[in-house]
Structures are given as C-alpha cells and as structure tokens.
Amino acid sequence: MQEEERVFNFSAGPAVLPVPVLKKIQEELLCLPGCGASILEISHRSKQFGEILAQAKANVRELLGVPENYKILFLQGGALTHFAMLPMNFIRNTNKSGNYLVTGNWSKKSASEAKTQGAVKVIWDGKEEGYVRKPTDSEINITDDAAYCYFCANETIEGIQYQSEPNVSVPLVCDASSEIFSRPVNIEKYGVLFACAQKNVGPAGVTLLIMRDDFVEMSGDDLPSMFSYKKLAEKDSMLNTPPTFGIYVTKLVTDWLKEQGGLKAMHERNLEKAKLLYDAIDSTDGFYIVHGNKEYRSFMNVSFRTRDEELDKKFQEEAKALKLTNLAGHRSVKGERASIYNAMPREGVVALRDFMLDFAKKNA
Ligand SMILES: Cc1ncc(COP(=O)(O)O)c(C=O)c1O
Incomplete structure (x- = not known):
C-alpha cells in the first residue's frame, strides 16, 4: 500500500505515527544497520539493542527535562497494569492512602483498580457533573495519610485536560497516556509520571514510567520481581525480555520530536x-x-x-x-x-x- 492511500486517522489509540518514523521502520525492518538482522530478531542483550535503549532513554530525559534523580523505565502490561502496580508498590501494607482525583473514565478505572491493593481515597469526583471539568486547587483536600495524589492529565474519552498540574503538598502520580510529549512539563512536581505508548509515543506494548528515586526505593521488596518497580529499575527495564520493538519505535518517535x-x-x-x-x-x-x-x-x-x-x-x-x-x-x-x-x-x-x-x- 502506498503513502497516497493513507487516511487521516483520528483514532484515540493505537493512533497515528509520524510518517518519517514509519518510513524509517520500513527501511530498517529487514536489516538494522550494522546488525545483519531485523530489530524483531535481535537479542535484548545485544550491543545494538543496548544502544537503542540508551538512546531512547536519553531522548526522553532531554525532551522532558527529566532530572538525574528519576529513573526512566520501559515496561509492559499497558497503563492498566500500572493502575494496580502503583498502589501495590506504594500503599499496600502501609498505613498510607492514595488520594485520587476522578475526572473521567480513566481516573475512575485507576481508582477502582487501586482499591484492590490498598486504601484509596477519592478526594474529588466529577461524576455528578458528567466529567466535564477538573477540580480547582481549592476543591482538593489532601488527607494526612496521603502517599501521593493521583490524577489523569488528559481524560482521553471525555476530552478533559488539566491546563496545569494540581497544586498539592504531596507528590503527584500522573497518568499522562494521552498527552505525554504534547507539551513541556515540570517533572520535579511528580513522584511518578507514566504513559502507555500507543497514543503519542509508539506502538502498543510498551509503557513509559518516569519515577523519582525515593519512589523506586519505597517500592515493594516483597513483591514478585515483575511487580516490583525497585527490581525492575535495578535491572534497567531488562529484568526479563523488554518490549524491544516498542522501545525501538519510541527511540524513533523521540528522535523525530527533537527534529521538530x-x-x-x-x-x-x-x-x-x-x-x-x-x-x-x-x-x-x-x-x-x-x-x-x-x-x-x-x-x-x-x-x-x-x-x-x-x-x-x-x-x-x-x-x-x-x-x-x-x-x-x-x-x-x-x-x-x-x-x-x-x-x-x-x-x-x-x-x-x-x-x-x-x-x-x-x-x-
Ligand atoms: C488516559 C488513559 N489511561 C490509560 C489507558 C489504558 O491504556 P492501556 O490500554 O495501555 O492499558 C488509556 C487508553 O487506552 C488512556 O487513554
């Protein structure tokens, strides 16, 4: 199929990718330069993949201005897995709660998944109004036991977006799935910022997490390895086979963003x-x-x-x-x-x- 046959695809995700990125994938698919094999075929332990991972991370750090005391992880399971893993690591087995701002279907889903893991306090809920707005700062009352304040930066379904982060006294945990890389953010306000890739980053199958070191440290030691952010971070996203193709495309998309x-x-x-x-x-x-x-x-x-x-x-x-x-x-x-x-x-x-x-x- 030729480029002229492409439509304007307004899908919410998986979504449109930059044409130069698709062309680069096509060009390199049979044989990654200097590699003699496709990105789909090479080991995640190979030098070539190591370079792709390092460059993808460097690009994310540069584009978002991620400070050195934050880890950048490329994990699996989509955003939904992290709806449960975040509370599993930060509130389960503690006397703390997760404070949730519910502004639409995705933050509602996240709060409901989190409830399976620990104390969740929904401190603002826009349901009665039909999810048409975010809360103002004066409507947000953080509880004394809050480990974090969770929000969804852009509610993909309702089309509701925070113009700026909630101004709160505890670290923010943010689902930025449908807006990451769409604008600059001040990462220092966040304990964790995460996003599934298939909207603004790359293909489905990889989830990007940016996590402050104290959150990495706080995360569960007693959890199975694949559920512990600490163990995943210690192995630099390579505790098991990472989503290699997704990371490769993320590298290409972030290269493209820098060029833009x-x-x-x-x-x-x-x-x-x-x-x-x-x-x-x-x-x-x-x-x-x-x-x-x-x-x-x-x-x-x-x-x-x-x-x-x-x-x-x-x-x-x-x-x-x-x-x-x-x-x-x-x-x-x-x-x-x-x-x-x-x-x-x-x-x-x-x-x-x-x-x-x-x-x-x-x-x-
Ligand atoms: C804001 C937001 N969060 C989470 C998800 C779920 O992501 P995933 O399907 O990767 O679990 C989506 C979209 O699908 C989304 O738009």
Whole structure:
C-alpha cells in the first residue's frame, strides 16, 4: 500500500505515527544497520539493542527535562497494569492512602483498580457533573495519610485536560497516556509520571514510567520481581525480555520530536491545531456540542457531538468517505472524538475542520 492511500486517522489509540518514523521502520525492518538482522530478531542483550535503549532513554530525559534523580523505565502490561502496580508498590501494607482525583473514565478505572491493593481515597469526583471539568486547587483536600495524589492529565474519552498540574503538598502520580510529549512539563512536581505508548509515543506494548528515586526505593521488596518497580529499575527495564520493538519505535518517535524542535514547539502546534477545530465548533451556533467545559477542553482529544445519534452516524460516514477516519466517540460519551496527537498533521485537522463546517451548513 502506498503513502497516497493513507487516511487521516483520528483514532484515540493505537493512533497515528509520524510518517518519517514509519518510513524509517520500513527501511530498517529487514536489516538494522550494522546488525545483519531485523530489530524483531535481535537479542535484548545485544550491543545494538543496548544502544537503542540508551538512546531512547536519553531522548526522553532531554525532551522532558527529566532530572538525574528519576529513573526512566520501559515496561509492559499497558497503563492498566500500572493502575494496580502503583498502589501495590506504594500503599499496600502501609498505613498510607492514595488520594485520587476522578475526572473521567480513566481516573475512575485507576481508582477502582487501586482499591484492590490498598486504601484509596477519592478526594474529588466529577461524576455528578458528567466529567466535564477538573477540580480547582481549592476543591482538593489532601488527607494526612496521603502517599501521593493521583490524577489523569488528559481524560482521553471525555476530552478533559488539566491546563496545569494540581497544586498539592504531596507528590503527584500522573497518568499522562494521552498527552505525554504534547507539551513541556515540570517533572520535579511528580513522584511518578507514566504513559502507555500507543497514543503519542509508539506502538502498543510498551509503557513509559518516569519515577523519582525515593519512589523506586519505597517500592515493594516483597513483591514478585515483575511487580516490583525497585527490581525492575535495578535491572534497567531488562529484568526479563523488554518490549524491544516498542522501545525501538519510541527511540524513533523521540528522535523525530527533537527534529521538530522539542516539546515547546510541539505544544504551540498542538494548541493551534486544536484551536482550528474548537473555533469551527464555536462558530456553528450550537450545531456541535463539546463534551467538556470550555476552560478544560483537551488539545489532544476533541470530544463533541451533534444534536442526535442519527446525525452523528451520518457525520462519521461522510467523513470516512473523505478519508477522515475513526471519528466515533467512545461508547460511554458517544458522538464524535477527534484525536489530534503530535503525529496528526495540520492538513488532517484543516481537512476535518472544513468538512465540519460544510456538514454543519448542510444539516443545520
Ligand atoms: C488516559 C488513559 N489511561 C490509560 C489507558 C489504558 O491504556 P492501556 O490500554 O495501555 O492499558 C488509556 C487508553 O487506552 C488512556 O487513554
């Protein structure tokens, strides 16, 4: 299949990857330079893979400004595994609790998984309002026994995003799955920041964790090795066979991000792309309804709907015919969702914007 046949893929994840990265994978797939074999075939203990892992880590450190007292881990199991592993390591068998801010489906799921491991206190829950916003700092009351305050930086399903981190007195633990590398962050505010790869980093199968040394130290010694962050960190993500292909693609994507000018430049581009869509939506006199409150609208996942489900269906069908695909909203929110991650080109967003304006005019 040729490049011209590619659609604009608005999938929430696994999601669009940068075309230069896909081409590089294609170019190197049969034979990794200097290796005589494919990345899919070489040992994780080989010199070549060691270099890829080291470069992927160096890129993450550089792009996010990760201080030296943080470990960078590439683990498996997706984000969901870490919903349970985090409390398993930091609150199980302690007299501490995890404080959770529930702003949508993903933080809700995380709190519910955490409950299987220890004391969880949901200190703010946006359910009654329909998950349309994040809490303000004055609404967050950290409990005395809190080991950490957990939040989801960007709720992928509802399209709700924190503009800045919650301002709290305890370390933050953050699920940044659907926004990592979309903007600069101050890692020093975090005990742990983690993200599954398949939205803004690489393919499904690798999960990136950035963990402060005191959290690594605090983690469970008594746990089976694969569940202990301490043991995983001691072996530099190589306690067992790591997701080698995913780490390789992460290296390529982070190389690409550096070429694009880093996270400040990506942030500016992402804000501009999101503005194209939200301005169009706001210009249609209520034809499109955005799920979240205006101040909390995500610049990664634009979640919206029309006045009824039939029209939503028509929207998605007509969009697909124009090669604008995977626009159906999540089943819990319905309507449409346009995921416009780093790798979604501006032309794709412009094409969607133009279609949205045209569709609104014809169906008002
Ligand atoms: C914010 C967020 N957290 C967690 C997940 C779950 O990740 P995984 O499927 O890798 O477990 C997703 C998406 O699938 C997500 O969007």
